[in-house]
Amino acid sequence: MNEFRKISVIGLGLIASSICLTLRQKDPTIKLVGYDKDKVVRNRAKKIGLCKVESNLDDAVSGSQLIILCVPVGQMQAVTQRLKKIIEPGTTITDVGSVKLSIIEEIEFNIESVGGKYVPSHPIAGTERSGPDAGYAGLFEGRWCILTPTKKTNKKALNSLETFWKFLGMQTKIMTPEHHDLVLAVTSHAPHLIAYTMVGVVDDLETVTKSEIINYSAAGFRDFTRIAASDPVMWRDIFLNNQDAHLEVLGRFTEELFSLQRAIRKKDGEYLLKYFERTRSIRKGIVAAGQDTGTPNFGRD
Amino acid sequence: MNEFRKISVIGLGLIASSICLTLRQKDPTIKLVGYDKDKVVRNRAKKIGLCKVESNLDDAVSGSQLIILCVPVGQMQAVTQRLKKIIEPGTTITDVGSVKLSIIEEIEFNIESVGGKYVPSHPIAGTERSGPDAGYAGLFEGRWCILTPTKKTNKKALNSLETFWKFLGMQTKIMTPEHHDLVLAVTSHAPHLIAYTMVGVVDDLETVTKSEIINYSAAGFRDFTRIAASDPVMWRDIFLNNQDAHLEVLGRFTEELFSLQRAIRKKDGEYLLKYFERTRSIRKGIVAAGQDTGTPNFGRD
Numbered sequence: 001m002n003e004f005r006k007i008s009v010i011g012l013g014l015i016a017s018s019i020c021l022t023l024r025q026k027d028p029t030i031k032l033v034g035y036d037k038d039k040v041v042r043n044r045a046k047k048i049g050l051c052k053v054e055s056n057l058d059d060a061v062s063g064s065q066l067i068i069l070c071v072p073v074g075q076m077q078a079v080t081q082r083l084k085k086i087i088e089p090g091t092t093i094t095d096v097g098s099v100k101l102s103i104i105e106e107i108e109f110n111i112e113s114v115g116g117k118y119v120p121s122h123p124i125a126g127t128e129r130s131g132p133d134a135g136y137a138g139l140f141e142g143r144w145c146i147l148t149p150t151k152k153t154n155k156k157a158l159n160s161l162e163t164f165w166k167f168l169g170m171q172t173k174i175m176t177p178e179h180h181d182l183v184l185a186v187t188s189h190a191p192h193l194i195a196y197t198m199v200g201v202v203d204d205l206e207t208v209t210k211s212e213i214i215n216y217s218a219a220g221f222r223d224f225t226r227i228a229a230s231d232p233v234m235w236r237d238i239f240l241n242n243q244d245a246h247l248e249v250l251g252r253f254t255e256e257l258f259s260l261q262r263a264i265r266k267k268d269g270e271y272l273l274k275y276f277e278r279t280r281s282i283r284k285g286i287v288a289a290g291q292d293t294g295t296p297n298f299g300r301d
Numbered sequence: 302m303n304e305f306r307k308i309s310v311i312g313l314g315l316i317a318s319s320i321c322l323t324l325r326q327k328d329p330t331i332k333l334v335g336y337d338k339d340k341v342v343r344n345r346a347k348k349i350g351l352c353k354v355e356s357n358l359d360d361a362v363s364g365s366q367l368i369i370l371c372v373p374v375g376q377m378q379a380v381t382q383r384l385k386k387i388i389e390p391g392t393t394i395t396d397v398g399s400v401k402l403s404i405i406e407e408i409e410f411n412i413e414s415v416g417g418k419y420v421p422s423h424p425i426a427g428t429e430r431s432g433p434d435a436g437y438a439g440l441f442e443g444r445w446c447i448l449t450p451t452k453k454t455n456k457k458a459l460n461s462l463e464t465f466w467k468f469l470g471m472q473t474k475i476m477t478p479e480h481h482d483l484v485l486a487v488t489s490h491a492p493h494l495i496a497y498t499m500v501g502v503v504d505d506l507e508t509v510t511k512s513e514i515i516n517y518s519a520a521g522f523r524d525f526t527r528i529a530a531s532d533p534v535m536w537r538d539i540f541l542n543n544q545d546a547h548l549e550v551l552g553r554f555t556e557e558l559f560s561l562q563r564a565i566r567k568k569d570g571e572y573l574l575k576y577f578e579r580t581r582s583i584r585k586g587i588v589a590a591g592q593d594t595g596t597p598n599f600g601r602d
Binding site: 098139193205217219239256260263265273276279285289 | 425426429437440444445472474483485487489492494496499501506508511515516517518519521522524526528530531533538540547548550551553554555557558561562565566573574576577580581586587592593594597598599600602
């Protein structure tokens with residue numbers, strides 16, 4: 001099914017380690033090579049046997065048919081500058097960044113100009129954990145991978161990469177980079193920023209102690225802390241690279257929040273009730289689509 | 302341990318049904334009687350055998366040593382007006398409302414004036430589900446119950462009620478109603494309002510379709526939909542009855558959100574990184590205190 005027999009993963013965090021573990025389960029004959037610029041990470045990846053780990057980028061990508069860039073968004077350009085000098089023509093290269101437009105602008109030309117075939121993609125899967133120990137084989141199962149080809153994208157490489165993500169258990173969808181960035185601003189980036197904000201508010205209060213927050217967090221707050229425990233560097237880079245979409249969504253969010261704040265101030269129960277009533281159906285849709293568990297409290301209690 | 306031999310629960314939703322199921326497990330000799338003003342709910346509670354279900358309030362509280370008011374905050378006053386005429390002097394009465402100051406103002410005098418002993422309490426436990434089928438026996442285990450006595454509160458009744466919640470598996474804490482309302486505004490009410498807002502934003506977008514939202518929700522948004530699936534009437538009443546604390550916390554929230562929005566606009570990566578870095582420790586504290594699972598994605602995947 002999957003034509004890539006030797007695959008390199010660059011940046012050995014949650015996504016790269018999950019790719020390795022999933023591929024080893026699906027097809028142990030695929031050769032997997034990894035690289036991370038951090039020696040501690042490389043040693044750890046080697047120790048837990050994720051893949052063959054090389055201590056320089058050149059060796060890590062040599063002879064690979066597919067190179068997957070799993071570094072934070074802000075490091076894509078630097079990695080590609082180095083790859084440009086070493087990749088063999090015909091190699092397929094993808095990235096797994098959570099923003100697409102800015103990455104494409106930064107790296108597409110560099111790769112295509114030396115004969116590489118670049119296909120931007122985004123496997124939408126993750127947890128709040130990061131690092132080489134965070135991966136697991138089931139991460140991609142049933143989740144969606146969005147591919148955002150441009151005019152330059154090689155059709156055959158696009159098909160092969162789509163097949164690759166399906167081989168990992170994902171469903172795939174093709175859309176424009178612009179639309180991807182807007183969709184993700186709504187379903188992922190804004191929720192993260194809001195969760196970080198809520199946790200930041202709490203961190204800053206003088207009137208309520210930390211231990212009170214912790215003890216009584218089961219009433220709602222604890223959900224926000226999981227999201228806000230995600231990798232800070234990864235999220236900084238996302239917010240620096242999808243500005244327009246974020247500011248648009250946050251503008252809408254503030255508008256809505258103010259309307260609810262006004263209803264609270266005016267004691268407008270009818271407005272609040274109507275608002276709260278219309279939000280249940282989307283939850284049902286998410287559970288029905290297999291994108292979340294329907295068990296109360298996510299089944300964690 | 303628990304001195305109440307006959308207990309009435311009024312309002313047969315998630316909390317009342319969990320109380321019944323937990324008590325039946327801990328001590329099957331306790332007599333449990335329930336009432337709900339909604340006939341459909343009463344019939345359902347009867348059918349699933351939660352407790353003895355009476356079709357009028359008088360019969361439901363007759364001879365009980367403890368009456369637990371589990372109706373939405375906005376209905377506490379009306380129920381108490383009726384109870385006032387029928388409760389026997391010496392009966393202990395508590396409520397489980399998520400705001401305390403406004404409930405105390407509304408019902409304490411009515412109960413105390415006819416010889417009832419009122420102890421305000423708030424078991425901090427729940428799920429996004431509501432109704433008589435939502436309850437389960439483990440809901441209170443390890444969670445906290447806050448008791449907020451006033452100058453009028455009978456000390457012995459307070460002790461007995463504290464023992465009662467501990468008997469259900471809870472840890473207890475005494476604080477003033479004012480402080481309770483502020484703590485809960487932060488740990489529960491604001492997170493709920495913000496989750497409702499985020500889901501409302503999505504519900505209103507023209508540029509991203511519902512099925513896109515649903516399919517790509519695993520990247521963060523889905524967490525918000527669980528909280529925003531909570532009972533609309535219960536939450537309307539909470540927001541109508543803890544105004545000052547809510548407006549204070551929401552003001553802080555907006556301030557923080559604007560500071561992050563400005564950092565995004567100015568591409569201030571240092572500010573974003575620092576902000577995102579300080580939020581991990583509170584998550585660790587919550588997991589260490591047993592108030593959440595430490596398994597990635599709440600263990601749901």
